[in-house]
Amino acid sequence: MAIASVVLLSNVTLPIGTTSFGPVTPPTNSTKIQVAIDRTLLTSVTLAVNWAIELSRDSGVTWLSWGGGGTVGGVLVDNLLNPITESSFTVNFDSPTDPATQVRGTITSNEVVVTSVTVRIS
Numbered sequence: 572m573a574i575a576s577v578v579l580l581s582n583v584t585l586p587i588g589t590t591s592f593g594p595v596t597p598p599t600n601s602t603k604i605q606v607a608i609d610r611t612l613l614t615s616v617t618l619a620v621n622w623a624i625e626l627s628r629d630s631g632v633t634w635l636s637w638g639g640g641g642t643v644g645g646v647l648v649d650n651l652l653n654p655i656t657e658s659s660f661t662v663n664f665d666s667p668t669d670p671a672t673q674v675r676g677t678i679t680s681n682e683v684v685v686t687s688v689t690v691r692i693s
Contacts, residue, residue: 575601580688582609585680593624593675594631597692601668606640606676607659609687610647618644618684624676626664631673638662644682 579592597604606624613620623639640660647655664672678688 574691574693576689576691578687578689579676580678580686582685582687585678585684585686587681587683589677589679591675591677592688593690594627594673595675595690596670596673597664597668599667599669601664601672601692603661603663603693604638604674605659605661605691606638607657607689607691608642608678609689610642610654610656610658612685613642613644614646615682615684616643616645618680618682620644620658620678620680620684620686622660622676622678622688624662624674627673627675628669628671630671631675634675637674644684 575598621641624637625634626637627634642658
């Protein structure tokens with residue numbers, strides 16, 4: 572199955588606190604989801620960002636916590652000293668998705684932050 576990539580929040584200024592995104596309906600028969608944030612402008616070393624998703628199998632009537640991640644601000648580098656431009660987490664769905672499946676999420680920060688949130692579903 573091809574990867575479906577959807578930018579849910581594109582280069583937006585997020586306030587201190589929690590911002591919601593979604594819900595989105597994944598393509599039928601998807602098996603996993605990755606949620607990524609752009610680190611390019613996460614330059615403050617006192618910044619803390621957390622993000623999470625919830626899963627619904629009944630068209631949004633009920634929701635289950637389904638995964639999350641977090642990162643700090645400042646420049647992060649890989650083992651070759653290249654800047655890391657994205658932070659993400661990936662989780663599997665409990666079974667292949669169907670038309671009633673929806674995903675929504677939140678991003679929470681302790682400072683005003685400019686970033687993008689991208690969801691990749693396969």
